[in-house]
Every structure is written in C-alpha cells, then in structure tokens.
Amino acid sequence: MNGNAPTLDDVARAAGVSAATISRCINSPDRVAESTRRRVQDAIDRLGYTPNFGGRALATRRTNIVGAVIPSMANAIFAEGIQAFQEELSREKVTLLIGSSNYDPDYEFEQIQTLISHGADGLLLVGSNRPERTQRFLDARRIPTLNVWCFQPDPDQLFVGFDNSRAGADIARLVIEYGHRNLAIVSGICEGNDRAADRLAGMKQAIGAEGIDLKQVTVLQTKYSFEHAARAFDTIIAQSPRPTAILAGNDVLAVGLIERARSLGFSVPGDLSVTGFDDISVAQFVEPGLTTVRVPQVQMGQRAAEELLAEIRHPGSGKSVEMLTHIIRRGSLGPPTA
Amino acid sequence: MNGNAPTLDDVARAAGVSAATISRCINSPDRVAESTRRRVQDAIDRLGYTPNFGGRALATRRTNIVGAVIPSMANAIFAEGIQAFQEELSREKVTLLIGSSNYDPDYEFEQIQTLISHGADGLLLVGSNRPERTQRFLDARRIPTLNVWCFQPDPDQLFVGFDNSRAGADIARLVIEYGHRNLAIVSGICEGNDRAADRLAGMKQAIGAEGIDLKQVTVLQTKYSFEHAARAFDTIIAQSPRPTAILAGNDVLAVGLIERARSLGFSVPGDLSVTGFDDISVAQFVEPGLTTVRVPQVQMGQRAAEELLAEIRHPGSGKSVEMLTHIIRRGSLGPPTA
DNA sequence: GAACGCTTTGCAAGCGCTTACATTTTGTAG
DNA sequence: CTACAAAATGTAAGCGCTTGCAAAGCGTTC
Numbered sequence: 001m002n003g004n005a006p007t008l009d010d011v012a013r014a015a016g017v018s019a020a021t022i023s024r025c026i027n028s029p030d031r032v033a034e035s036t037r038r039r040v041q042d043a044i045d046r047l048g049y050t051p052n053f054g055g056r057a058l059a060t061r062r063t064n065i066v067g068a069v070i071p072s073m074a075n076a077i078f079a080e081g082i083q084a085f086q087e088e089l090s091r092e093k094v095t096l097l098i099g100s101s102n103y104d105p106d107y108e109f110e111q112i113q114t115l116i117s118h119g120a121d122g123l124l125l126v127g128s129n130r131p132e133r134t135q136r137f138l139d140a141r142r143i144p145t146l147n148v149w150c151f152q153p154d155p156d157q158l159f160v161g162f163d164n165s166r167a168g169a170d171i172a173r174l175v176i177e178y179g180h181r182n183l184a185i186v187s188g189i190c191e192g193n194d195r196a197a198d199r200l201a202g203m204k205q206a207i208g209a210e211g212i213d214l215k216q217v218t219v220l221q222t223k224y225s226f227e228h229a230a231r232a233f234d235t236i237i238a239q240s241p242r243p244t245a246i247l248a249g250n251d252v253l254a255v256g257l258i259e260r261a262r263s264l265g266f267s268v269p270g271d272l273s274v275t276g277f278d279d280i281s282v283a284q285f286v287e288p289g290l291t292t293v294r295v296p297q298v299q300m301g302q303r304a305a306e307e308l309l310a311e312i313r314h315p316g317s318g319k320s321v322e323m324l325t326h327i328i329r330r331g332s333l334g335p336p337t338a
Numbered sequence: 339m340n341g342n343a344p345t346l347d348d349v350a351r352a353a354g355v356s357a358a359t360i361s362r363c364i365n366s367p368d369r370v371a372e373s374t375r376r377r378v379q380d381a382i383d384r385l386g387y388t389p390n391f392g393g394r395a396l397a398t399r400r401t402n403i404v405g406a407v408i409p410s411m412a413n414a415i416f417a418e419g420i421q422a423f424q425e426e427l428s429r430e431k432v433t434l435l436i437g438s439s440n441y442d443p444d445y446e447f448e449q450i451q452t453l454i455s456h457g458a459d460g461l462l463l464v465g466s467n468r469p470e471r472t473q474r475f476l477d478a479r480r481i482p483t484l485n486v487w488c489f490q491p492d493p494d495q496l497f498v499g500f501d502n503s504r505a506g507a508d509i510a511r512l513v514i515e516y517g518h519r520n521l522a523i524v525s526g527i528c529e530g531n532d533r534a535a536d537r538l539a540g541m542k543q544a545i546g547a548e549g550i551d552l553k554q555v556t557v558l559q560t561k562y563s564f565e566h567a568a569r570a571f572d573t574i575i576a577q578s579p580r581p582t583a584i585l586a587g588n589d590v591l592a593v594g595l596i597e598r599a600r601s602l603g604f605s606v607p608g609d610l611s612v613t614g615f616d617d618i619s620v621a622q623f624v625e626p627g628l629t630t631v632r633v634p635q636v637q638m639g640q641r642a643a644e645e646l647l648a649e650i651r652h653p654g655s656g657k658s659v660e661m662l663t664h665i666i667r668r669g670s671l672g673p674p675t676a
Numbered sequence: 677g678a679a680c681g682c683t684t685t686g687c688a689a690g691c692g693c694t695t696a697c698a699t700t701t702t703g704t705a706g
Numbered sequence: 707c708t709a710c711a712a713a714a715t716g717t718a719a720g721c722g723c724t725t726g727c728a729a730a731g732c733g734t735t736c
Contacts, residue, residue, distance in 0.1 A: 004480050007722055018686045023724055033684060048478050050455040054401070055722030057392030058691045065456070073421045075619070076414050083411045083438070095452055098436055100421070114433055117388040118403070140386050142342050226619075255623055281413070281564075285593055287625035345692055356716045361694060371714060393692030396721045677736105684731075693721085701714070706707105 006047040008055075015043035026051065057119055064094050066308065067115030068124035071103045071193075075224065075252055076280045078126070081148070084301030085124065092309055094121075103224075105192045109134045116143060122312040124304060128152060128159070129194035144311040144318070148304050149195055149295075151322045158311060159320040160304040164195050167293045167325040168202025171275050172247060174291075174327060176210045179335045180245040180273065183207065184218040186232045186257060187249035196221075196249050199277060203247055218243065222253070229256025237264070244272060244336035251276035251283045254290055258332060262287075269334030279328055289330030296323050344385040346393075353381035364389065395457055404646065405453030406462035407437045407446055409531075413562065413590055414618045416464070419486070422639030423462065430647055432459075441562075443530045447472045454481060460650040462642060466490060466497070467532035482649040482656070486642050487533055487633075489660045496649060497658040498642040502533050505631045505663040506540025509613050510585060512629075512665055514548045517673045518583040518611065521545065522556040524570045524595060525587035534559075534587050537615060541585055556581065560591070567594025575602070582610060582674035589614035589621050592628055596670060600625075607672030617666055627668025634661050 012019040017036060025032050025040045032040070043049075057063045066089055070078040086096045097120060099111030108125075112134065115123060122144040138145055146158040175183065185203055188196035200219065208214050218236055222228040229252070236243060248254035254276030258268050266272055268288055276283055276292035283290040300323055311318030350357040355374060363370050363378045370378070381387075395401045404427055408416040424434045435458060437449030446463075450472065453461060460482040476483055484496040513521065523541055526534035538557070546552050556574055560566040567590070574581060586592035592614030596606050604610055606626055614621055614630035621628040641659055649656030 004478070008724095009722080019723080020687075020725080021685060024685090027724075031684080036684080048475065050451065052396075052722050053455055053457040054392045054395030054693095055691090056724080058390070058396055058693085058722080059724040061691070063392070073417055073424070076417070079411055079413070079417065086411070086438070090452075095435070095456055097433070100424070113388060117391055118433060119391040137386060140342070226623075259623055282620050282623060285564075285597055285620060285624050343692095346694095347692080357693080358695080358717080359715060362715085365694080369714080374714080390692050392723095393721090394694080396692075396723085397694040399721070679736090680734080682732085682734100684729105686729075687727085689724105689726090691723085694719105696719090697717085699714100699716070701712100703712080704710090706709085 005052065006049045011043050011047055011049050014047060015040045063119035063121055065097050065118065065120050066094050066122050066124065067097045067120035069099045069101050069108055069111045070126055071101050073100045077278055081297035081301040084298040085305050088302045088305030103193060105131050116141060122308050124148060124308060127194045128157065144308065144315065146304055146308040148300055158307060158318050160300055160307055162295065162323045162325050164198035165202035168199035169206035171293050171327060172203040172206035175245050175247060175275060175333060178333060181212055182241055182243045183245050183247060184236045184243040185247045186229060186253050187219060187221050188224055189221045199249055224250060224252045226256035226259060229253040230260035233257050233260040246274050248274060248276050251278045251280045251290060251292055255282055255286050258286055268332055270337060273333045275333050288332045291330050291333035292328055293325050294328045295325055299323060343390065344387045349381050349385055349387050352385060353378045401457035401459055402432045403435050403456065403458050404432050404460050404462065405435045405458035407439050407449045408464055409439050409441045411438045415616055419635035419639040422636040423643050426640045426643030441531060443469050454479060460646050462486060462646060465532045466495065482646065482653065484642055484646040486638055496645060496656050498638055498645055500661045500663050502536035503540035506537035507544035509631050509665060510541040510544035513583050513585060513613060513671060516671060519550055520579055520581045521583050521585065522574045522581040523585045524567060524591050525557060525559050526562055527559045537587055562588060562590045564594035564597060567591040568598035571595050571598040584612050586612060586614050589616045589618045589628060589630055593620055593624050596624055606670055608675060611671045613671050626670045629668050629671035630666055631663050632666045633663055637661060
C-alpha cells in the first residue's frame with residue numbers, strides 16, 4: 001500500500017467517466033463501448049493504475065490468493081512441486097502465498113491462520129493428519145482445502161497424492177529381494193507427520209510379511225537433516241550384528257547416511273546399502289546414485305492446482321486423485337556381502 | 339475470503355461493546371480496560387474471529403505484506419536465504435509473498451506488478467540490473483525496494499549483498515595459483531543477470547591480470563541446469579588444447595559439469611578441476627566435494643529483512659550493507675597433471 | 677415520428693476495518 | 707459532595723472497489 005497509488009476515481013476523472021465504468025472496463029470489458037474502453041485504457045496506462053487489492057477484496061469477497069503451507073523451504077523436497085503448483089495458478093491469475101511450518105503442527109496452525117486472515121480463498125496443505133483444533137478451524141471457516149503428498153479414500157477431504165505406505169512397502173520389498181535380511185530404518189519423526197508414519201508402517205509391514213523378525217530391525221526417528229542422519233548412522237553402525245542395508249525415510253536422510261558412511265570409510269553399497277525416498281535432485285548426484293522412490297512432484301503440483309481451483313470456484317467439484325510412485329534404481333542398493 | 343467469517347460487528351455484538359473497542363483491543367490493547375479486554379478476547383476466541391485483511395488494508399493503508407521475486411524456486415540457490423528472510427519477517431508479523439521470475443526480466447516485471455497490486459509494502463529483489471520500465475514503475479510508486487545478491491555503492495538504492503566481481507576474481511586467482519593456465523569458464527547467461535555478468539567479469543579480469551591470454555579462454559554461457567552444464571562440458575572437452583580447469587558460474591553448473599565428467603570417465607580433479615559458486619548444500623555431497631565461493635545466504639536474508647522493514651517503517655532509514663564471501667576448499671580443485 | 681428494446685453509463689449502497697473526535701464513566705482533589 | 711481531569715468507550719466518516727438498479731442514448735419498426 002502506498003500513498004502515491006492512483007485510485008479508480010483518479011482514473012475516472014482522467015478519462016471523464018464514472019468510477020463504475022472504469023471498474024467494468026477492467027472486470028467485464030465487453031459491457032463497455034469500444035471507444036470508452038480505449039479512452040479508459042489510455043488513462044490507466046498514463047497513470048500507471050493498479051487496482052487496490054484491499055478495496056477489491058472487500059467488495060468482491062474474493063482475493064484470488066491461494067495459500068500453501070509446506071513443512072520446510074530449506075531443502076529441495078517441496079521445491080519442484082510448489083513451483084509447478086504456482087505456475088499452474090498464475091496461469092489463472094491466482095497468486096500463491098507460501099508459509100512454512102518447520103514440521104511443527106502448532107506453527108502450521110499459525111501459518112494457516114495468517115494465510116486465512118490474508119484472505120486466502122483456498123489452502124494447499126501437506127499431509128492430512130493435523131490436530132483437532134486446526135481441523136475445526138478449517139471446517140468452521142469452510143475454507144476449500146486440498147491435501148498433497150498423501151492419499152486417503154475419504155470422500156470428505158480432497159487429496160492429490162500417493163500411498164506412502166504402499167510405496168514404503170515397495171522399497172522394503174526390493175531391498176529384501178536383493179537378499180538383505182538384516183535391516184535398519186532411519187525414518188523422519190512420525191509424530192504429527194503422517195507421510196513419515198505411513199512410510200515407516202509400510203516398510204515394517206512388508207518386512208514382517210517377508211518373514212523377518214521386526215524385533216531385529218532397528219528403527220530410528222530423526223529430523224530431516226544431513227547432520228541428524230549422520231548421527232543416526234553412528235548409532236546403527238555400532239550395532240551387532242551390523243545391518244547390511246538401511247532404509248531411509250527420505251532422500252535427505254539417505255544422502256546424510258551415505259555421506260557419513262563414506263567419510264567413515266565404509267563403501268556403499270559394498271559394505272552397506274542405502275535407499276531413499278522422494279527422488280529429489282541430489283539423489284542422482286551423490287556417489288553412488290541413490291536408489292529411491294520417485295514421487296511425481298510436478299504432476300502432483302499441477303493437478304493440485306487444478307483441483308483446488310475447481311473446488312474454490314464450484315465447491316464440491318474438486319476431485320481427489322491418487323498418483324503412482326515407482327522405484328528408481330541407481331547404485332546405492334546392491335546385494336549384501338557375505 | 340469467505341462467507342462464514344465472523345466480522346468485527348459480530349464480535350462487538352457478542353461482547354456487548356462497540357466495534358471500535360474490539361478494534362482497539364486488537365491494535366492497542368492498553369487503551370482498553372482490563373475487564374472489557376478479557377470479555378472481548380473471549381468473544382474473539384469463541385467466534386474464531388480473524389480480522390478481514392481487505393478491510394484492514396483499506397483502512398490502514400498498510401498490508402504488512404512484503405514481496406520477494408527470486409529468479410527460481412526450482413533449485414536450492416535461493417532457498418536458505420529466503421527462508422531466513424521469511425523467518426525474520428514473521429518475527430515482526432509481516433507476511434512474505436514470493437514470486438519467481440525464471441530469470442526473465444519481463445516475467446519479473448509481471449511478478450512485481452502482481453505483488454504490488456496485492457499491496458506489498460516493500461519488495462525484495464535479486465540483483466539490480468533491470469529494465470528501464472521496471473525501474474520507472476518502482477520509482478513512480480515509491481515502493482521501498484531492497485536488492486540482494488549484489489552490492490553497489492549507489493546511495494539511491496538499497497543493497498544487502500556482496501561483490502560478485504571480486505568473488506569471481508578470487509576464485510579465478512585461486513585456480514591459477516594451483517598452476518592452471520589453461521582454463522574454461524561456464525557462466526550463467528549474463529544478459530539481464532548482473533550477478534552472472536559480474537562474476538564472469540571478475541574472473542576474466544583476474545585471469546588477464548595473471549598474464550593469461552583471454553583469447554585462449556573458452557567462455558560459455560548457459561542456463562542453470564545440470565543438463566545444460568553437461569552439454570557445455572561436451573563442448574569444452576572437445577577442444578584442443580583441453581583445459582585443465584573449468585570455472586563454473588554457480589554450483590548447479592559445477593555439479594552438472596562434474597557429473598558429466600565422471601560419467602564420461604574423466605577423473606576430477608585428476609584429469610580436470612572444477613570450481614563452483616554459491617556453496618549450496620549439494621556442493622558438499624557431490625564427489626568430489628566442490629571447491630566454491632561461500633555466499634552468506636542466511637545472514638544476507640536476515641539482514642535484508644531488517645533493512646527492508648526499517649526502510650518501510652521510516653523511509654530513508656534502511657542502510658546498504660556489503661557482506662563478504664570466502665572460498666571453501668573441497669576436493670574438486672587440484673593441481674593440473676602435466 | 678412515436679414506441680419499443682437494447683446497449684451504455686451513472687448513482688449510490690455497501691464490503692470490514694480504523695481512527696479522530698465526541699461522549700460517558702471513573703477517579704481524585706479540594 | 708462538587709468540580710475537574712483522565713481513562714474508557716462510542717459515533718461516524720471514510721479507505722477503494724464492485725454491482726444492482728435507474729437513467730440515458732440510440733437504432734428499429736410500424
């Protein structure tokens with residue numbers, strides 16, 4: 001906001017018509033005579049007029065702002081998807097407001113409130129499991145909301161995502177197929193993070209189903225950072241018998257594990273295999289390349305934008321969509337050495 | 339915006355006071371009696387009231403929104419800095435609206451307009467060299483603007499950044515110190531990108547100053563992507579005499595070069611050294627680790643927030659600050675092999 | 677050339693909030 | 707108990723925009 005900004009009235013005066021006409025010129029040009037429209041456009045250009053957002057929002061009760069709360073901006077996990085989401089929105093002249101929650105439900109709630117009070121017409125959220133209080137707020141306000149990065153067959157909510165549990169099971173099964181029986185899992189922190197929890201659950205389920213005793217599988221939960229992953233590695237490597245493969249809850253953890261392993265002189269996958277999850281761009285640049293679960297981020301972002309906009313414009317018309325993941329094989333997973 | 343949202347009047351009615359009192363409760367609590375304040379707070383909680391942004395913006399002519407336009411969200415270059423910037427802002431209850439320009443000045447202008455029309459009180463922009471038209475618009479609207487990632491001793495603009503040219507010269511000098519005389523440069527596209535241009539200029543200047551004939555130095559400009567970097571590598575490697583070191587304009591390019599080199603069977607730094615610029619987090623996870631210029635992103639983001647807010651609240655009070663870069667030595671730069 | 681319908685434009689009432697100013701309440705001194 | 711100042715609250719006028727409705731302009735038709 002800014003004292004120098006010309007207003008509708010300024011333009012009206014400059015063009016010699018009423019404010020209403022200017023407004024119509026902008027919002028429904030076909031309801032205005034060609035000649036006036038030209039004159040008005042001219043005045044707009046000359047004055048450098050841009051509609052005042054507050055005024056417009058107040059009058060239309062629409063902001064054309066969509067909010068998104070992602071767990072973190074500090075790593076690349078959500079970057080591509082959000083980028084795609086935004087591109088799709090801007091095609092429709094909708095602006096994206098981004099908040100980040102640092103994986104903290106309280107902070108997520110705060111961000112949601114900020115977004116709403118800034119007038120967001122709809123919300124993109126990551127995951128689905130949030131505190132009672134947050135859900136109540138969302139329901140009470142009837143804000144169109146769409147959840148990404150997960151999928152549930154719940155007709156009352158909108159999802160554009162995939163089945164973390166199934167994907168987790170897939171990658172675990174692959175590791176076991178390679179012959180590993182002695183496993184460890186380094187997961188993200190599951191509390192308040194359904195994606196992490198589901199992935200872990202899927203892995204455990206698959207491991208159990210293959211006849212491996214889950215009691216023997218070390219499971220560590222830790223924050224998503226290279227450093228935390230390195231510490232987790234130290235814990236795991238000290239165990240006996242030493243695992244031959246570590247399943248990581250995401251690629252950041254996996255890269256941290258590999259890095260630590262190599263700097264301690266272990267070879268990957270010679271001494272130890274590592275798998276990731278997400279397929280962020282580093283995954284192909286670590287040495288060895290990371291065998292991981294590819295998440296269709298870009299597609300997810302685009303589709304999420306479409307469905308969320310649909311839901312905003314015609315409540316009830318947005319559809320949930322389940323996307324598929326698949327495993328990308330690179331060098332970090334190999335057979336165990338006897 | 340949303341039909342169900344309770345308004346000030348609703349709260350006023352619920353609390354049995356006037357709307358003005360509610361407003362005061364929120365904006366200057368000390369001007370309201372303790373007892374009423376409690377009663378009002380109660381009503382607010384009960385109704386789940388959040389102030390309507392449009393109304394507030396209209397009345398105060400302030401949005402408490404700050405806009406930022408970054409060249410890209412798809413890679414990690416700007417992530418940390420923006421994250422720090424946002425954290426600092428939210429400490430002051432200011433919201434960040436992010437746009438990305440894809441390194442295109444026209445698109446940057448469009449994003450700036452969007453941000454302004456959404457009421458941004460101030461703007462964070464990357465770099466300083468923008469088209470006449472953009473600058474005119476900014477000047478006409480008198481929007482407080484701060485430029486990051488570069489520094490110029492221009493008293494009419496605000497900078498929180500560093501000297502790209504000097505940093506470029508530093509890294510070039512280091513490479514030459516290692517004994518390389520046969521160099522190539524893979525730069526970002528300089529047109530419309532002052533950071534890329536300055537880095538390149540600094541490198542060239544240092545190379546010339548060391549008595550190397552610039553005519554012999556291949557300079558390629560390409561987009562910031564692993565793929566483009568790989569293509570640039572192919573061009574360079576085909577030359578004779580083959581360079582013993584490649585200076586990259588940023589880390590994305592450098593990682594792309596290394597990756598391509600290794601997949602073609604070249605050893606780094608054995609056959610060929612590579613240096614980067616920015617020190618994004620992959621830089622330490624490629625093999626070998628990247629010798630690069632460390633940019634104080636987090637510090638830059640924080641400081642930018644402080645100075646921009648100062649400028650918004652008291653025009654003229656924001657200060658430019660120059661930050662320093664330094665070189666991080668990892669494995670990708672070694673002496674040339676005879 | 678009067679009557680009609682269509683298109684184009686203007687008028688004016690809000691949208692939800694803040695704030696200068698007016699009014700009421702409360703506290704205090706004499 | 708009165709008079710007065712200070713504190714607390716209310717009143718009402720916008721902030722810039724959209725939009726339903728009314729008015730005006732204009733081309734047809736009989």
